[in-house]
Amino acid sequence: MKKVGKEEKRRKDEDLFKVVDSTIDTRTYLNIIKISRRLNLKKIFGAISSGKEAKVYPAVTYDGSWVALKIYYVSTAQSKRAIEKYMFSDPRFEGAKATSSRKLLTLWARKEYGNLEQMYNNGVRVPRPIAVLENILAMEFIGEEGTRAPMLYELPEDEITADLYADVMLQIESMVTRAKLIHGDLSEYNVMVYQGKCYIIDVGQAVPITHENAEELLMRDLKNVSRFFESHGIEVRDPERVFYELWEEVKPGT
Ligand SMILES: Nc1ncnc2c1ncn2[C@@H]1O[C@H](COP(=O)(O)OP(=O)(O)OP(=O)(O)O)[C@@H](O)[C@H]1O
Ligand SMILES: [Mg+2]
Structure with missing residues (x-):
């Protein structure tokens, strides 16, 4: 591999920086x-x-x-x-x-x-x-190629399908029963859709299922998702039922 000299490195860093905006402080830079x-x-x-x-x-x-x-x-x-x-x-x-x-x-x-x-x-x-x-x-x-996929809320009507709804629900299920986490801010604004599949993003606020607000947060996430798909004519499952099923699986008896 070619060794990069100090001078060349500096030039490379400058190139890199050109495109980054000015709100970035020195340490971040x-x-x-x-x-x-x-x-x-x-x-x-x-x-x-x-x-x-x-x-x-x-x-x-x-x-x-x-x-x-x-x-x-x-x-x-x-x-x-x-x-x-x-x-x-x-x-x-x-x-x-x-x-x-x-x-x-x-x-x-x-x-x-x-x-x-x-x-x-x-x-x-x-x-x-x-x-x-x-x-x-x-x-x-x-x-x-640097062009982000659309968010769920940006999708054209004909791409908001029952299959996509099922895919989002499947991700929620894995999140709760396998990762043991609740997203906590799930909605059409934090789901991307790429090649027909949904990607859950913006998970900074996600909490473990043992968190004191876990139930409330999960219920809200489920309601947001249902509301979105229902308003686009998709037949959805009752969010409360889904909630109890998931909760039963991870915390039987509580
Ligand atoms: N991995 C990724 N690939 C492509 N685009 C992404 C990715 N992660 C986030 N984005 C884009 O950046 C936007 C902001 O990301 P995110 O929701 O994680 O940040 P945020 O701070 O919560 O911003 P906002 O307050 O706008 O929701 C997303 O709506 C999405 O369009
Ligand atoms: Mg976001």
Whole structure:
């Protein structure tokens, strides 16, 4: 393999940076460079989304494969509360202390990575987690050549089918009974559809089924999904029945 000289490396980093936007602080920028070297990234493109707490950027490696970088960049008072709430009673984060906003973002990115991993390893269709570095999470890119797949809410009417509904329900079932997690923010805004299959995304807030709010969160997720498909003329199962069946399976007798 050809050795990359210092000068050349610097030039490469500059190329990489050109396309990244200006909301990125110095430390995040350095982390972008670190993760880019680790993952062999050639180029990072403009953000495909700017949510409340994070932005998602497509990036391509020198081998031509695509990854999605989710960069957590602000810590609002609201996100701080949410992070603390969801971190609480999650045994995987017991003892974790956030002393600064930056630390909080790191914990949150790590939590999303951990949730993705737990889901992916248990057969839930989510983007494959690749790496996490402080506030940056790298995962499989869902889409084609840097163009993301549509979200469930963006689908044309004729692609909202009973099969797709069944596929989403199957993912929820695996999530609860195998990964033992509840998504907690599931709706048509956090499901992507690629090649006829659904991908569950945005799993940072997912909690173990033992969480004190697990039942309420699962019920809400199920109702959101039912409501969406029902409003598009799909025959859906009663969310309460589905809930009791799932709960019976994971927590018999309670
Ligand atoms: N792995 C991925 N591949 C392709 N696109 C993705 C991927 N993950 C997320 N996206 C896109 O980025 C958007 C934001 O992702 P996500 O929902 O995880 O972040 P968020 O911070 O919750 O943003 P929002 O507040 O807008 O929901 C998604 O709606 C989706 O369009
Ligand atoms: Mg989202």
